[in-house]
Amino acid sequence: MTLPRGLPSLREVIAEHGLDARKSLGQHFLLDPALIARIAALAGDLRGRHVVEVGPGPGGLTRALLETPAETVSAVEVDERAVLVIEALRDAMAADGQPDRLRLVQADATRLDLATLCPAPRQIIANLPYNVGTPLLIGWLRRASDWERLTLMFQLEVAERIVAAPDSDHYGRLAVLSQWCCDTALLTRIPPGAFSPPPKVFSAVVGLRPHAEQPPPDLFSAMERLTAAAFGQRRKMLRGSLKSLGGEALLDRAGIDGQRRAETLTVAEFDRLARLL
Template identity: 40%
Template sequence: MQLKKINTFEKNKSLGQHFLNDKNILKKILNIHEDLTSGTIIEIGPGMGSLTKEMLNKNAKIIAVEKDIRLKESLLILKKSWPSNLELIFGDALKIDIPNLGNKPRRIIANLPYNIGTELLVRWLEKPKSFSSITVMLQKEVAERVIANHKSKNYGRLSVLSGWHWNAKLVFTVKAKSFNPPPKVDSAIVYLAPKKEPVIPVNLNTLSKVTHALFSNRRKMIRSGLRKIGDPDIISSTTGIDISKRPQQLTIKEFCKIALFIEKKIK
């Protein structure tokens, strides 16, 4: 099978295209998973199908979502060779109901486009019951924020949203030279698996608003950020949270308590 050569394809910068062309990295990604044959694998941004092909060789059933119609020819070559294992959707992943594609167990394995990777991940984190795991390539600095622990320098909004209902780990880093064209920064593979229960049951959309309000001023006391969503003193007296803390000093549980307060106030 001859796929169109990666180095001759004109990449679209607006789509955040950086094609992974290191076979050793592709194999390491697949080695994270013992079995790819059950359920559905969802791949966002398959590009020319390098990772797709490796997964198909493992007898995976894949739904691949690609926005760049110029890649249709290359992907249809794979479809022809694995007609029953590969479904292609040409469209914008941000406009597609990813959590309801295919059959369970539903897993995401993808080298996400840099320009929409974080936004997609945040949406999926809201649906822990929809996925058995999420394995994605992200910019290294973004990956470090996803897995950061309380009080660490990288702890932020993504850390809270992922830690709320997911176990996350950075599996390995990937040098920029492994991509074509090479991005300006290194990348990393992050693996997320849903916890049986969240830290505290809360609406993730509300939790997201709380984290956004507080981490937008991470050097200031949370009193400042809380003014955007309520009365800081009432929130403090109700939740028992010290509003002289900085946001990076709050635990995920404390963020959830603030979100619960906001939800009750709305009701």
């Protein structure tokens, strides 16, 4: 697939629409087409796939996704300035003979069921706004079976928390929930200078491929309560941090020593506890 000829550069788009990145929206824009294309390629072969992008901004990643064999790209944007940018790109695609390939949804992604936007097989590929990346991910994990794959950019610290191993500094609630539902991998790191404006920290792209079997909603809810209690007071032994959920009795039933701390438990051990809840 190719883009229409004569599209303005991303910097020209930003200048024309006054699309300065806003801290309140967690915006940091990628403008290097070669780097953006490499990020889109991390999602693998998109032939026949329906892609949802959250927070397209000036449309750099949107353009890269449209140059893949993806069947459709649905861009979800809340910033009215960026909506005008994506509308112009959509109109250019239509004039180029691809009228329905780019779809625009003006909405807050935190309040939207993204799976309703397109048929399966579907993927999410996004440079997520820093201020809502984690809650968005947890919401998608609750419905992980809706997705074939998620390729998401976060602050490096958040990415490391998603893929962390037990008994490591970054291992916590986000690692357990993510790895319980998906195979996870940190795919690449991106320096601050690649963005406009540059953030203060590195970013990273994480790949999440949902497991074939997913927990039902009541079990996911139990795991959320369990991990919130277990990691809410990391220095406490489990018999203390899980006191409100049954403490020693729950741990005895699971065959887990109550003197251990949350960061030493494997995902499988957390699964055993959640099922007992």
